[in-house]
Amino acid sequence: MFEISDLNKRNQKKQKLFQILFMLMTLLLIAPVLIILGTLIYKGGSIISVDFLFTHPTDGMTAGGIFPALFGTVWLVAVALLVSVPIGVAAAIYLSEYAPDNWFTRIINLAIINLAGVPSIVHALFGVGAFVIFFKFGTSILAASLTLAIMTLPVVIVASRESLQAVPKAFREACWNMGATRWQTIRRVVLPNAVSGILTGVILEVSRTTGETAPIMFTGAAFFLPFLPQGVFDQTMALSLHLFVVSTQVPGVPEALPYGVALVLIAMVLIMNSISIAFRMYLRGKKKW
Amino acid sequence: MQQNSNMAGNAFDRRTLDWYIDKGMQLVVFIGGISAIIFIIGIFVFITLEGMDFVFGRFDPVEFFTTEYWFPSDEDDPEFGILALIAGTASVTGLAMLVAIPFALGAAIYIGEFATGKKREYLKVLVELLAAIPSVVWGFIGLSIMNPLIIEVFDVPVGLNVLNAGVILGLMAAPIMASIAEDALKAVPESYREAAEALGATRWQVIFKVVLPAAKNGLLGAVLLGVGRGFGETMAVLMATGHSVNIPGSIFDSVRALTATIAAELGETAVGSDHYGALFTIGIFLFLITFVINLSADLIVRGVRKG
Amino acid sequence: MVVAAKTTEAVTQNTAQSLKLDVRNLSIHYSGIPALENVTLDVRENEIFGIIGPANAGKTSFLKALNRMDMFTSNMKVQGDIRFNGYDIYKSRNIYALRSRIGVVFPLPVGLPLTIYENVALAPRLSGIRNKAELDVIVERCLERAALWDEVKDRLDSLGSLLSGGQQQRLTIARALSQEPEVLMLDEFSIAVDPVTTMRIEDVLKELKSEMTIVLVTNLVQQARRLADRTAFFLEGRCVEIGDTEELFTGRTKEQSTQDYIEGKFG
Incomplete structure (x- = not known):
């Protein structure tokens, strides 16, 4: 028989205490956000309607809908993806399939980490200096999307690299042994088995790109435009910037309006993130080897 | 043949x-x-290109870094001191870390070491979703929810201040730090835990005596990345600090951050002017600081992997 | 000058006629640690060449070197001279062309995460065959030969990587056959396959002899006896003896260790 000593009892008590403490901290981390979400829905929910989503703002942005901002965000995200997905996937393929384990690869990895860590406003300055001024794109969807693309590139690279590396090396060797070139192996065996993982990364990037504000402020997004953009060299409104504008720059906005905009924005971001997470879990459950 | x-x-x-x-x-x-x-390299080159005229012209490092007078658009006597802006960024980031570090570590320990199965999965998903909330939404929350709350609770005239931005920024940074910290805890080999448990240590003893010391570098890396985030955060800080140039005496003072200054003023400056160049120079400064922070975070984390 | 050089080459090839593989002084090191030392042997066209020996004898490394698999393993260094049809494979610029002519089957079966059909159709596709009817014929023939057709013919669309170990092993054999290789190298192919199926595959190998050259590495001494025309005995990174299979197994070995191994005294 084991005698439970006082020391043991004390230890066990301590353990329970710590467990509860840490659980409380976790809950406290999460609780404010749930409260905030609740408040957004409570105060902004009433304004959301089909009309709100699909009409233009009126009366100096104090009334009406958010359609041009939504439309512009779709434009910005789409163009950004067109640029960052090919580059990001190529980079991931290089890092996962070709890169030797040496100092140069380490520098690439450092650059990726830093690209993700550079403040968004510095990305904005870069966008102004490079795309707006140097390449003479002006303040346009193109300049803003390129800035966003470079800023969110690490998201695609990291997610794609992870899903490429999850494909076991034995498959590659089996393919090489049959006389397949590296590229044939990547195209026929590695990529098809990584593509869904890459997709979750892309969805995540869409969500990131949707919420970014600072990088587009001076590169292509406008406070207010009476018309929709016709092409990539036009300026556009954007949902994230619209939230900033209606909550800080416009006097006399009814209280519900910015809450409504915030609710739409946060809903878009969270829904896309949830899709990405759900997709990832679904893939994890579905064994292919 | x-x-x-x-x-x-x-x-x-x-x-x-x-x-x-x-x-x-x-x-x-x-x-x-x-x-x-x-x-x-492109980022560094292009922001340097735009800031060059100022750096080699009006720029005076002593004035720039040690005076607190930021009147870049004054026609007669513009002044370019960013000390107050640095103080603003530092105070907000500092408070944010005070808020975020305990919660992030606590959450990481709970999710990584105590929670199991479904509960763990759900918590991880929640933390990931928290990290996804855009900064402009956080800024709006500071403006419209935190602001009246602070005015009411602390009975102060202005709710847009260091406290507001610090808490907002802390809430923003905590989920990211928590998930990096959890990775660091996960990197500690299971055999360490088993060995300690075999000696009769309880779960919390294992965590404090074995897991945390072993994950020390990874945790430090997580904190550093959080600091980097805080330094670089723009929209939330722009909207929640009150945006007044000021070396804060208390957490109820309004301040202005480096990033927010660029965001607020770049639109009003003429390309090529001193003011414009000064904003890019702040950009260079921010770039270098975050570069150093990210680099050291990486070196610290890598160091543990090699050893 | 060029003409002269070509003539000399033709001459060397002439002397090497019916030699499919010609290995001279082959040594293999992993991070400086030797796995195979100074092996010299040749494999004749349309023979089954058996390689027997205990674990760590360097058998697998030998096969890897023949297929230029040193390129996958950064610490693997190969020295010596390996000629395929008289051509030095370590001077090859297009090793993909080389590998497509050599089929390999390793003991760890790898069913690619493609459908069973695509597993077998992959190599023909890579070599440019697009016609579906043609691919159908190849797939059926190769799966038939690997003794897998009957088990999978109704579910060619399911994933090859989800088959059982033994089935994956036969799928791997079918895949190697789909390359229509000049040389087929098998490394302990029967390790995950039941005895009845093993016998079926062995029969197929005997038939295939007329179409290709087979190098058979096996830990089953009797399998070498059943199949191989000539057999080499590897021990601790050296090729101890090469001889006519019949001679080796009827007690006419030159080395005592070969005799002991065949009789099961060690290994």
Whole structure:
């Protein structure tokens, strides 16, 4: 028989205490956000309607809908993806399939980490200096999307690299042994088995790109435009910037309006993130080897 | 037979279309691979290019870094001191870390070491979703929810201040730090825990005596990345600090951050003016600081992996 | 000058006629640690060449070197001279062409995460065959030969990587056959396959002899006896003896260790 000593009892008590403490901290981390979400829905929910989503703002942005901002965000995200997905996937393929384990690869990895860590406003300055001024794109969807693309590139690279590396090396060797070139192996065996993982990364990037504000402020997004953009060299409104504008720059906005905009924005971001997470879990459950 | 031999030799020398495609694609993905390096260098080059006129002209490092007077658009006597802006950024980031570090570590320990199965999965998903909330939404929350709350609770005239931005920024940074910290805890080999448990240690003893010391570097890396985030955060800080140039005396003072200054003023400056150049110079400063922070975070984390 | 050089080459090839593989002084090191030392042997066209020996004898490394698999393993260094049809494979610029002519089957079966059909159709596709009817014929023939057709013919669309170990092993054999290789190298192919199926595959190998050269590495001494025309005995990184299979197994070995191994005294 084991005698439970006082020391043991004390230890066990301590353990329970710590467990509860840490659980409380976790809950406290999460609780404010749930409260905030609740408040957004409570105060902004009433304004959301089909009309709100699909009409233009009126009366100096104090009334009406958010359609041009939504439309512009779709434009910005789409163009950004067109640029960052090919580059990001190529980079991931290089890092996962070709890169030797040496100092140069380490520098690439450092650059990726830093690209993700550079403040968004510095990305904005870069966008102004490079795309707006140097390449003479002006303040346009193109300049803003390129800035966003470079800023969110690490998201695609990291997610794609992870899903490429999850494909076991034995498959590659089996393919090489049959006389397949590296590229044939990547195209026929590695990529098809990584593509869904890459997709979750892309969805995540869409969500990131949707919420970014600072990088587009001076590169292509406008406070207010009476018309929709016709092409990539036009300026556009954007949902994230619209939230900033209606909550800080416009006097006399009814209280519900910015809450409504915030609710739409946060809903878009969270829904896309949830899709990405759900997709990832679904893939994890579905064994292919 | 002999012809067969020669053909074999030729085939192994002849570069077929597939061979060229292979080499071509290798080049393409290599360019993709080095794109991150190109972009990082590009960022530095282009912001330096725009800030150069100021750096080599009006710029005076002593004035710039040690005075607190930021009147860049004054027509007669513009002043370019960013000390107050640095103080603003530092105070907000500092408070944010005070808020975020305990919660992030606590959450990481709970999720990584105590929670199991479904509960763990759900918590991880929640933390990931928290990290996804855009900064402009956080800024709006500071403006519209925190602001009246602070005014009411602390009975102060203005709710947009260090406290507001610090708490907002802390809530923003905590989920990211928590997930990096959890990775660091996960990197501690299971055998360490088992060995300690075999000696009769309880779960919390294992965590404090074995896991945390072993994950020390990874945790430090998580904190550093959080600091980097805090320094670089723009929209939330712009909207929640009150945006007044000020060296804060208390957490109820309004301040202005480096990032927010650029965001607020770049639109009003003429390209090529001193003011414009000064804003880019702040950008260079921010770039270098975050570069150093990210680099050291990486070195610290890598160091543990090698050892 | 060029003409002269070509003539000399033709001459060397002439002397090497019916030699499919010609290995001279082959040594293999992993991070400086030797796995195979100074092996010299040749494999004749349309024979089954058996390689027997205990674990760590260097058998697998030998096969890897023949297929230029040193390129996958950064610490693997190969020295010596390996000629395929008289051509030095370590001077090959297009090793993909080389590998497509050599089929390999390793003991750890790898069913690619493609459908069963695509597993077998992959190599023909890579060599440019697009016609579906043609591919169908190849797939059926190769799966038939690997003794897998009857088990999978109704579910060719399911994933090859989800088959059982033994089935994956036969799928790997079918895949190697789909390359229509000049040389087929098998490394302990029967390790995950039941005895009845093993016998079926062995029968197929005997038939295939007329179409290709087979190098058979096996830990089953009796399998070498059943199949191989000539057999080499590897021990601790050296090729101890090469001889006519019949001679080796009827007690006419030159080395005592070969005799002991065949009789099961060690290994």
